[in-house]
Amino acid sequence: MTDDEFLAALEVAAGVRAESSDDAIGPLAHLGHVDHLRMMWILTTRLGRTASRDRAAALLSNLAARHGMADRYHETLTTFWARTVAHAQSRCDAAGIGDLLDRHPALLDKNLALRHYRAETLWSDAARTSIVEPDLLPIPA
Numbered sequence: 001m002t003d004d005e006f007l008a009a010l011e012v013a014a015g016v017r018a019e020s021s022d023d024a025i026g027p028l029a030h031l032g033h034v035d036h037l038r039m040m041w042i043l044t045t046r047l048g049r050t051a052s053r054d055r056a057a058a059l060l061s062n063l064a065a066r067h068g069m070a071d072r073y074h075e076t077l078t079t080f081w082a083r084t085v086a087h088a089q090s091r092c093d094a095a096g097i098g099d100l101l102d103r104h105p106a107l108l109d110k111n112l113a114l115r116h117y118r119a120e121t122l123w124s125d126a127a128r129t130s131i132v133e134p135d136l137l138p139i140p141a
Contacts, residue, residue: 003042003096010039014062031063033110038097040085053082076127080113080139087140 001009010031011017031039039059043052057078064073085100088107094100101107113122116134126132 003038006035006038007042010059010063013066014059015066016059016062031060033108034097034101036060036081037085037101037107040081041089041094041097041100044082044086044089049082049086052086053079056082071128074128075130076117076122076132077113079131080116080134083139083141084112 008017012019040052040056043055046052047055057075060078061070061073064070084107088094088100088104092100092103094103106112116137116139117127117132118135121127121132121135124132
């Protein structure tokens with residue numbers, strides 16, 4: 001699936017793009033870790049650092065709500081991954097998400113945020129519903 005097709009499928013699944021006869025892509029109901037990273041890479045490449053975080057937040061919160069899992073959306077994790085992917089992109093000229101992950105394999109660690117946040121901070125209600133800054137190690141700019 002191309003990046004355009006992937007993003008279109010995600011937008012359909014999140015309910016921000018109407019499915020039409022031109023959309024030959026089924027909706028994405030579940031995103032794995034690499035899918036989240038791919039979404040962040042696509043959005044950051046196209047929209048820049050700040051707008052990509054905002055767009056990712058809207059897509060992920062809508063997606064979670066549409067699939068009955070609104071309580072699973074996590075504002076701080078979305079922000080962490082947006083900043084982390086943007087930082088990795090700024091350090092190399094990756095041709096795609098595969099290239100970025102080859103150059104920055106630490107991104108594949110689903111628990112990377114726990115190097116920056118204490119578990120009780122990251123999994124708190126406050127971190128789930130609003131952006132909480134790291135309490136162990138700053139996220140590189």
